[in-house]
Amino acid sequence: MIFFDSASTTPLHPEVLKTYVYILENYFANSDALYDYALKSSSLMEQSREQIASMLKVKDNEIFFTSGASESNNMLIKGISFAYQHKGKHLITSAVEHSSVMGAFKQLEEYFGFEVTYLPVNSKGVVECEQLKKALRPDTILVSIMSVNNEVGSINDLKALSKIVKTYSHAFFHSDCTQSLAKMEIPMECLDAASFSAHKIYGCKGSGFLYKKVNIQLLPLINGGQQEEGLRGGTSNHPCNIVLAKTLRLAMEKMDEHRQKVAQLNDLLRRELNRMDDIIINSPEDATPYILNFSCTCMTSEIMLNALNERQIYVSAQSTCHSKTKSVSEVLLAMGIGQKRASQAIRISFSYLNTEEEVIEFIRNLKEILNEYRIK
Known part of the structure; x- marks a missing residue:
């Protein structure tokens, strides 16, 4: 998991x-x-x-x-x-x-x-x-x-x-x-x-x-x-x-220690996501390292969430308080991100308990899911 x-x-x-x-x-x-x-x-x-x-x-x-x-x-x-x-x-x-x-x-x-x-x-x-x-x-x-x-x-x-x-x-x-x-x-x-x-x-x-x-x-x-x-x-x-x-x-x-570790995980994930053609990062560069929001431009959030869930990788599309609604993120819309891209958003939020190995495993699974979706 x-x-x-x-x-x-x-x-x-x-x-x-x-x-x-x-x-x-x-x-x-x-x-x-x-x-x-x-x-x-x-x-x-x-x-x-x-x-x-x-x-x-x-x-x-x-x-x-x-x-x-x-x-x-x-x-x-x-x-x-x-x-x-x-x-x-x-x-x-x-x-x-x-x-x-x-x-x-x-x-x-x-x-x-x-x-x-x-x-x-x-x-x-x-x-x-x-x-x-x-x-x-x-x-x-x-x-x-x-x-x-x-x-x-x-x-x-x-x-x-x-x-x-x-x-x-x-x-x-x-x-x-x-x-x-x-x-x-x-x-x-x-x-x-x-x-x-x-x-x-x-x-x-x-x-x-x-x-x-x-x-x-x-x-x-x-x-x-x-x-x-x-x-x-x-x-x-x-x-x-x-x-x-x-x-x-x-x-x-442990605030400083944990923040430093999480920042390293965030940087690793950002670098890997920036190398992928179908990914656009929505979180600003100076955002908290604990949250990283991005959009998969070839598939909706719901499809990606279900695919990750099947692999026991648990993320969200927006705030959990809106998780049971079909609406897209009002936050992303307010930032000027269009309806389509907002409907493709995924939120990753880190803990100091997470590891670099988990980030690498997430990227591997993300690539597999995107490739499988393209082939279909």
């Missing part, structure tokens, strides 16, 4: 699994109960929050545990919009955001009377500062632009974009940092809020957190409890929350 879909998810780190099982077995009590056994669970969870905050160089009361980045995105985008709508109902995002961000903005637009500006991206898939500057208005209350695109790996300049927001408006600046956590430096000092997920960095699925500055008010989306300062009611998933700090620490300790 060759797994080249790590932008979708990653395996659980053995050390995280070990700690997770220990917590499940030894600290199962509800962390909001008041007896000593439960208070230990609560204490461990708060230690995790403090450690996460320390690693990101933020305050511990700015970290809120969630079920993942999709919830974090919704919690922040809708929470701010509802809380500050008396100041304005204009919102800004980009045309290439993750479906959880796009869905939140579409719902605010269609059902709650907000006006949303969807910024275009250039041929590299990034938002240009001038476009953002033109879109800002006195009634803009929130700008949300992703850090790293999950389909092509384009990297937005968050520092520059944040400077535009802060210079020309009173809006809050949020970023979906799912694909950049523990893979590159994130300028937290430039962000008012950011969303993160654990299962992209060898942690538990259904686990993540939201960073939000203390001065920002949110209208809760889930009522019914005191958890997370009253912003997220419901019994805390304390085992996942407790091991999240360890997940992040293990990933950040």
Whole structure:
């Protein structure tokens, strides 16, 4: 088996699994109960929050545990919009955001009377500062632009974009940092809020957190409890929350080492793909090394995915959140890549667990599939 879909998810780190099982077995009590056994669970969870905050160089009361980045995105985008709508109902995002961000903005637009500006991206898939500057208005209350695109790996300049927001408006600046956590430096000092997920960095699925500055008010989306300062009611998933700090620490300790290895795999694959006549690379040269998107110009994504799947090589065509739809990538279309080429796209996303041998084996199989298709 060759797994080249790590932008979708990653395996659980053995050390995280070990700690997770220990917590499940030894600290199962509800962390909001008041007896000593439960208070230990609560204490461990708060230690995790403090450690996460320390690693990101933020305050511990700015970290809120969630079920993942999709919830974090919704919690922040809708929470701010509802809380500050008396100041304005204009919102800004980009045309290439993750479906959880796009869905939140579409719902605010269609059902709650907000006006949303969807910024275009250039041929590299990034938002240009001038476009953002033109879109800002006195009634803009929130700008949300992703850090790293999950389909092509384009990297937005968050520092520059944040400077535009802060210079020309009173809006809050949020970023979906799912694909950049523990893979590159994130300028937290430039962000008012950011969303993160654990299962992209060898942690538990259904686990993540939201960073939000203390001065920002949110209208809760889930009522019914005191958890997370009253912003997220419901019994805390304390085992996942407790091991999240360890997940992040293990990933950040090896961030540079892992990035270097992945960059070598990316370079190898790029070189081999560039030698092939029927391949066009869609990811920009300066994209994250963890993602490489390309199109096979002689066959559709669906045919290629099925052929690779039969050989136990697992890749994707676009974001996994769109994997069951027949539509082509909105990201590629927004970059100016035509409908046909977008329908032929394949996304490779690497992990430090991948090897050069796997890349070479992938190329061998890719060539065989293309040759067999041509003969047919």
